[in-house]
Amino acid sequence: MYVSYLALTLQDQGKYDESETMHRRTLEERKKILGPDHPITLNSARNLATVLKAQGMFEESETMHRDTLNGYEKALGPDHPDTLSCTNDLALVLQGQGKYEESETMHRRTLEKQADILGPDHPIILMSTNNLGVVLKHQGKDDAPSYTGEAEGILGPDHPNTLMSTNNLALVLQLQEKYEESETMHLRTLNGCKKALGPDHPHTLMSANNLATVLRRQGKCEEAETMHRRTLEKREKILGPDHPITLNSAHNLALVLQDQGKYEESVMIHRHILEKREKLLGPDHPITLSSANNLA
Template identity: 30%
Template sequence: MAAKLKNTDTASAEDASPFMLEAFRNFDSIRDYFSASKNGTIVVTSRNSASKDLANHQPSHFFELGGLSDEESVTLLQERSQLEMAKIDTIAAKAILYRLACHPLAITQASSYISRKKIRLSQFLDHYEKSRAQILKHTPNLNDYRRQLSEDEEETSLNVFTTWELSLQQLLETKDSGKENFDLLTLISFFDCKDVSEELFSSYTPRAQSWPAEYYWPVDCLAFCLSNEEYPDGQLLGGCEKFGEILTDLSEMSLVQPWAWGEDDYRHCYLHPLIKDHDTRLANVDAIISIFLDQCGRYTEAEVINRRLVDFSAKNFGLKDKDTLRCMNNLAVTYSYQGKLKLAENLYRQVLEEFQALLGSDHADTPRSISALARILMDTGIENKDTLSSLHILAMILRYQKDYGEREKILERVLAVREKLLGPSHENTLFTVGELGMLWRDMGDLDGAEKMIRRSLKGVEISLGSDHRSTLGTVSPLGLVLQDIGRLVEAENMMLRSIEGETKLSGRQRTTTLKSIWNLAGILRDQRKFTESQELWKEALEGLQKALGDDYYHTINCLAGYSNLMGMIAAETSSEITGPIEDDWETASSSSESDSGVQTTIPNPAQ
């Protein structure tokens, strides 16, 4: 604030004189509380843009506050969630902040939820998609997030949803146009919130009036915007000015961002993503009812609703739309409850394929479809090669979501059948052995992990040779397990073998080789060979930056580990001068590329 007003925020001798400061937030009848003193400052914060009229016509005394910067948002998330900065998952943090649009109160609420539930940052968005209303009504235990909403009500907790509900209540109480404006806001919330154009509504209105059998009409909130002018056939013209007035009203209440003219001569507005969440959270009534019917065993009724939702969504948004895919997923659930396993399998396969193409393997909806398909495949019988391959792939994808229980169940079932059908020494059987070994490593069973990965490595060496890519893909994970156990010399030898083989096959700049170099740097760091570790880590980092770019998660994690290493080197240098220090090896060891996959040419990203 001081910077905005070009004043200083440091103490001075003049501050000792009698001085008054009043601060108001979300005010009511504000002038009744103004002090009569002329020696002081009044600060008013409000979500209503009409508050600028209080600035005595001095523009420099009124300014809008946007969202936090990325750096400020990360700091707020870290402080409020009580996480150590060194242990912050950078990629997950960025995803959370992007989803919350760097909104300070939303970040505070999310951080409080993360802290109370003791969940990882990487788990938060999945929680948010399932329970966004609960999370955004989760209020931090702070006095500054409480107020009395009206004279007749008790003091209540404030949160992102209640602050907007105040504005929505005010909007609904507006005479003549309140309900229509509210309905229009709800309609706007179903569009891309980054750019909502007036053209959408001005194009729809005449078409809907002309072909009411094909378009939904009348739409009350759009009909409210119509002017009194008529087309020759008696239809009413769209009321552009009325639409603009509504947007102005909504923006003054901070329900939409101030609108602006676009180059296409239409008004364009921006809707905050969290308001979009608030307005659309009650829109899934049919889906909620169908889930309820499934849970009650009323599967036929649930199937009718889910079929209708799939048909409607596919017709209006297409088969590849994520909402359509979720409707299809719900229908597949109902089919599986009814024992219609083939229908359920076909739907799950389609949903899984489209989710992976649309959202990627890391998205929360993908593993849910994977797990559901896996259960269907196991229920229908898995003693055929195609089904076994599908299940193995599903288990590998689940690795990215750290769904250990589901993944272990699938891998153990696949391994048992592959050993029976193909034999214990078959290449595909050994792949599953190695994958199960890495899972046990993730679960903390290091002895079991070493035995399984050594069995896989020995079998693949005999079958494919010591220099085959699949063999080398098992060498690096074994090195990581040995590192976890603390047998660092053996781990170093394994990683050197991996680097030598990968370099011979693909060159030193290939990403798989660079990740093995990164792993070796972590092993050398654990041996306090800081100079060698620094050289290799720098080589891996520069190679990944060149191959993948600065924003890729491998590169980001490698950079974080390198920064951690440099901090350790600085601390080591300092200790030589001032005396010994206590090392934080647990924090340090988490920064190497320590989650490589077995039998894959591109290992899984760092933790």
């Protein structure tokens, strides 16, 4: 039990590598003692799948979430809170891979059942609504809802769920090409994350990356470059230079350098990313092919 709590604490602190090790240890122990289909074992599997997603290991996370969701549905039923939470988690993993239609279906299923059980103003409903809103906007559907204001009123402006809701709204505004509003929301999220989580927490770095991206969209390339370099440097120290999230930061830096005509450094970074992704993902993976396209 202590190992499980420690894994969750490390996860909350953004120490994902250590948390993953602890979660794997807990999962194996619970499989041996309780069996693979016990709800407590399934909780461990879900925790591990969540920390894998946080590290950008989407394929492994998706597989584990699907297996865990099947286990929950058999052990607890389709409407149990743990089953619905796992459905939401799977929807987020699918969204992270660009599988928007299936993600939307999962989000709608979760939201409908949660609203019946918890009521429309529950904080979990507000988060589920925001998650659905983001995936709808990725598909160009303008009926995407957002409940950032309600989340702030219920939870407070610096609550992690409020900050995630604010981040989601900023991303929706960015997809609508409302860059000034998006920048304001991203900056608000970043300041809140620094205050609540610290400057080096993964969520803070994600927020900094998102803000830098929208700055680039507005042509504020020097400011975006500075922010991308800072984020990349921190991710290299915390996650390592070959981590998928670190490589995403390097990709974003290469793009903003390219926009400024700094082609030599941009090409050098793109080549580095391609080499790493070929080793990590294989030459035919869609992300690897996208990296190769950047050098075409």
